[in-house]
Structure formats: structure tokens, C-alpha cells
Amino acid sequence: MRAPWLPRILILLLGTLILVPQILWFVDPVLLVQVLNLTERGFVWLQQFGLYILLPGLVLLFLLLPEAWPRFQIRVRKFRQGHQFDQVRAIGLLRGLGPDPNPMDLKEIGTMLCEAHRYAEAIPFLELSTVGAPDEAWTHHYLARAWQGTHQSQKAFDEASKAFLLDPDLGTGNNLLLTTELALQTEQAQVGLNLSERFNKAFGESIPSLQLQARALYDLDRKDEIRPILEKLMEFGPGRSKRFSPEERLIRIRSRRALARGTRP
Numbered sequence: 001m002r003a004p005w006l007p008r009i010l011i012l013l014l015g016t017l018i019l020v021p022q023i024l025w026f027v028d029p030v031l032l033v034q035v036l037n038l039t040e041r042g043f044v045w046l047q048q049f050g051l052y053i054l055l056p057g058l059v060l061l062f063l064l065l066p067e068a069w070p071r072f073q074i075r076v077r078k079f080r081q082g083h084q085f086d087q088v089r090a091i092g093l094l095r096g097l098g099p100d101p102n103p104m105d106l107k108e109i110g111t112m113l114c115e116a117h118r119y120a121e122a123i124p125f126l127e128l129s130t131v132g133a134p135d136e137a138w139t140h141h142y143l144a145r146a147w148q149g150t151h152q153s154q155k156a157f158d159e160a161s162k163a164f165l166l167d168p169d170l171g172t173g174n175n176l177l178l179t180t181e182l183a184l185q186t187e188q189a190q191v192g193l194n195l196s197e198r199f200n201k202a203f204g205e206s207i208p209s210l211q212l213q214a215r216a217l218y219d220l221d222r223k224d225e226i227r228p229i230l231e232k233l234m235e236f237g238p239g240r241s242k243r244f245s246p247e248e249r250l251i252r253i254r255s256r257r258a259l260a261r262g263t264r265p
Contacts, residue, residue, distance in 0.1 A: 070250045103132030107139045114142045119149030137166035141175045148182065157182035173203040180212045189219035207233060 024032035110125035140163035147156035183192035193216035
């Protein structure tokens with residue numbers, strides 16, 4: 001899979017190679033001849049010195065680019081999310097908490113910290129919010145994300161399960177996917193398989209849910225059932241016009257390699 005901007009760069013270079021000589025011909029034919037002579041010398045230099053370095057470098061670039069580019073996009077996205085913490089809003093909420101804070105204000109502060117990937121700071125606010133409003137499903141969901149961000153999968157699974165019991169359709173299935181992932185992280189493969197199948201029935205098959213289903217089948221040693229799921233992952237989407245996120249592209253790349261190896265995605 002090539003990066004989506006690569007064809008555009010090639011088209012731009014081709015258009016430049018076509019248009020520039022024509023412009024130079026009308027403006028100054030002598031300058032055009034000089035440019036062509038310099039180009040010819042450049043090709044001779046590459047042939048003599050740089051070709052042996054350039055070609056292996058290009059091959060290596062095209063081998064690494066399919067997975068490196070989505071990873072770079074994901075890191076950029078996480079960097080931007082990490083700078084979305086509204087400090088002015090958070091300071092105002094903190095000053096207005098008082099001795100008996102409103103659970104919704106605590107939830108908002110914890111949510112902002114969680115979205116900024118400041119999970120350890122978010123946990124106290126979200127825990128206090130769950131004490132004051134135990135039936136607020138979103139609070140349990142973000143607390144699960146915060147526990148997951150601090151690598152405490154069992155606590156994260158417990159909170160995600162509470163959110164699922166309060167609202168099974170929370171976030172159009174986002175909490176259900178999180179619960180499924182945490183079930184697999186806590187070595188509850190059968191629970192993860194049941195939850196992934198429930199997601200597929202309720203919200204339709206998606207790349208993350210199919211990947212989690214394949215992981216659960218692998219952990220249950222039902223490897224014969226994995227190949228159809230990998231084939232679905234390969235063909236997922238309404239055609240070539242489908243625009244995948246960087247995460248989905250990484251999943252498709254790994255699924256293609258797993259399909260070739262016959263192993264877990």
C-alpha cells in the first residue's frame with residue numbers, strides 16, 4: 001500500500017518536466033539549452049557515482065513506507081490531541097469546585113485530562129465523579145481509558161464493564177470495543193469473542209471489531225476460523241475509494257502479512 005500523497009507528487013513532477021521546458025523555450029532558448037546540458041551532466045554523475053546508492057535507497061524507502069507513513073500520522077494525531085487540554089477552562093472549574101464539588105465538573109476535568117493523555121492526573125477526578133454520580137456511563141468509560149493508559153488492565157476492564165452495563169450502546173459501540181480489547185488484555189478470550197460478535201451484530205462489522213475477533217479466536221486456539229476474518233479485513237470497505245484512517249491502514253497491512261503467514265494479525 002502506497003501513501004496517498006505519492007501519486008500526487010509523481011503527477012506534479014511529471015507536469016513540471018513537461019511545462020518547464022516549454023516555458024523556457026518561449027522565454028529564452030539559450031537558457032533551455034544550458035538547463036538541458038546541466039541535466040545531462042547530472043544524469044552522467046548519477047550513473048557514475050550515485051546510482052549504486054540511489055536505487056537501494058529507493059527500494060528501501062518503498063519497502064518501509066507502507067507501514068512507516070501511517071505510524072507517523074498516528075504520532076502526529078496523538079501529539080495534537082495531547083495539546084488540546086484547555087488549561088483555562090480546567091483552572092476555572094477547579095476554582096469553582098469548593099468543598100462539595102459537582103460530579104459533572106469533576107467528570108469534565110477528568111475527561112479533558114484523559115483526552116490530553118494525562119491519564120494519571122485524570123484518575124482522581126474521575127473516581128470522585130463516579131462516587132457522586134455512579135450511574136454516569138461516560139465517567140466509567142473515561143476512567144477505564146485512564147486505567148488502561150496507566151497499564152492497569154483489570155481495573156480498566158471493570159470500569160468499562162460498568163459503563164457497558166449502564167449503556168450498551170455508549171459512544172455508538174466505542175465502549176464495547178474498549179471492553180472487548182480489555183477483555184483480551186486480561187486473558188478473557190471467550191468474553192472478548194462474545195463481545196466482538198455482539199458488536200458485529202449490533203453495529204456491523206468493522207476493521208477494529210474483526211481484528212479483535214481474530215485475536216480472541218487465536219487465544220482460544222480456534223485458528224481454523226481466523227482465515228475468513230482476515231479475508232474480510234482485506235476486502236473491507238466499499239471499494240478503492242474508501243478512505244482509511246492511519247490505524248485502519250496499519251491493521252490492513254498487518255492482516256495482509258498475517259494472512260500470508262497464517263498467523264495472528
